[in-house]
Amino acid sequence: MSKVDQIPAQPGHDDGAADPxxxxxxxxxxxxxxxxxxxxxxxxxxxRPIAHTPAGHLRNAVQSVLAGLLVSAxxxxxxxxxxxxxxxGWAMTLHGARNLRMMIYHQCAHANxxxxxxxxxxxxxxxxALLMIQDFGRYSAEHVSDHxxxxxxxxxxPTVQAFLLTLRLRPGMxxxxxxxxxLGRTVSPxxxxxxxxxxxRSYFHAATPAARTATSAGLLLAAGLAGWLHLxxxxxxxxxxxMTVLYQISNTLRLCVKHTFPAPEQTVRRGREYFAGLTNGIFLGEPAPAPGLPPARRWAAWLRWWTRMLLVHFPARYLVLTGDTVVHDFHHRYPMSRNWADYLFAREEDHRRGSPGWPPYREVWGLVAAIDLVFDSLRAADPLEYDPDLLAEANHRQLFAAFDD
Structure with a gap:
């Protein structure tokens, strides 16, 4: 594990200076x-910023899916x-699908x-319908009103519910x-x-009858073509x-870095200071070798650096933290920003200007460090607020106390 992956359990504050x-x-x-x-x-x-457009992101995602299918074929x-x-082939298909879900589908929910x-x-x-995920209408309503x-x-x-009910993680762990x-969940059939x-179920239960009919017809057509063409x-x-095992592993790891849990002593839970403190920029990479090393050490350092960048950080970026998920903190500050397609440079420009009206950005380098940060925040969170078992027990006691009265 690199020094970058051993970042302490608190993210750094981004005060507008260049990142070392x-x-x-x-x-x-x-x-x-x-x-x-x-x-x-x-x-x-x-x-210099590189201009991107929403249509360009959509095109790239679709092309990635198709290219992955061609390579697999x-x-x-x-x-x-x-x-x-x-x-x-799997990697390109997964990358495109995750960008469709985490970036395009997400921005559609904001009508953005x-x-x-x-x-x-x-x-x-x-x-x-293509990815078989939560019905868009229900997702859009829940995402905007609850998240x-x-x-x-x-x-x-929904993010908290997934942590507590699906992954069954608890405060104090x-x-x-x-x-x-x-990790046990990711390898469990x-x-x-x-x-x-x-x-x-989340798709078909909430979808309109017309959408369910069209999707069912599409699935039957795909199955029929696969049988006819021997595909x-x-x-x-x-x-x-x-789209099942790999997609769900990626989704699970991404869930583990989305947001930190508020500290129990944080009683004021409103305002920009509070909401900004629950989301961090997550960057992938580590410092390049220092100049002036002796030749043998220099070659070894660069070999190690390139190996980790290509085999550790690149897969994390390409398969888990896809698209604009690395700067999800910018989205939570400006959910309706028309600059979302240029997410990397939009966030950097706001950071350079000192994030006017908001507290400084917070960041962490490395997927492992980012997950550790979220886990530590849940470990320290209020059990009576985030432990469903303790909450049910407390409610049960209150019910009997009221009955006794």
Missing amino acids: VRESMRRLPGLFALPLTLLTGRPHAGQ FALAEAGWALVLLLP MWGNRRADAALGRAIA HALHHMTRRD SRRRMWRRV VFHLRFLTARI WTLLLVGWVFP
């Missing part, structure tokens, strides 16, 4: 500047050595994709125990089956597997 981790990477040639910004989620000081057709290409509520809702419904309002990080918040429980069943193997291996 990202600035250390400027020792590399300029052609690495944009790839490192996309990987880390953090532009370097003075970097080639791997299955060639078999033998080519089967190793299933790994990048194209600024046209009807068009955004139509796209959101199409993504929900972006006074119920943020309360028991009414050690960090090690929480890790064991989460029972968990994945329940997760998939819940996804299907069952591609459908199951190239699409169903990454």
Whole structure:
């Protein structure tokens, strides 16, 4: 584990200064500047913004899904050595699907994709049917009313409910125990089956009759074409597997870094100071080797750095913290920002200006460090507020006390 992954249990405050981790990477040639910004989620000081559009993000996500399916199709057709290409095929399919869910679908819920509520809702419904996730209408209502309002990080918040009811994490648990429980869930067939069943139920239960009919017809058509064209193997291996097991692993790890839990002594739970303190920027990477090292140590340091950037931080960015999830803190400050498509540079510009009207940004480097931070916040959270078992017991005692009166 790197020094970056061992960040203490409190995120750093971002006071508008250039970040030393990202600035250390400027020792590399300029052609690495944009790839490192996309990987880390953090532009370097003075970097020229790259314009993105909502349509461009949608196109890239769809192209990633299609490219992944094509690579998987080639791997299955060639078999033998080519089967190793299933790994990048799955990765591209998963990456595109997660961007559709975490970025496009999310912005549609805020009517912020194209600024046209009807068009955004139509796209959101199409993504929900494709990925078999919560019905768009219900998600949009819950997300705006319970996640972006006074119920943020309360028991009414769907994020909190997923932590407590799905992952069964509790205040007072050690960090090690929480890790064991989460990692155990990611490899549990029972968990994945329940997760998939819940996804299907959450879609069909709340969808309109017309949407249910259209989706059922689409699934039957896909099954019929797969049988007619002898593509069952591609459908199951190239699409169903990454969209169930891999998708749900990515979703679980992403859930574990979304928001920290408020401290028990934090009695004032409103205002910008409070809401800003529950979300952090999460950047991927670690400091580049220092200059002036002896040749042998320099080569070893750069080899280790490149290995970790490509095999640790890149997968975390590409498969878990996709799209604008690294700067989710910017979204919670400006949920209706029209600059969301340029999320990395929009957040950086606000940071450079000192985040006027808001407290300084908070950040953490590394996926493991970000998960540790959230786990530690839950460990210290009020059990009577966030432990369903203790809450039920307390309510039970109150009921009998009232009966005795």
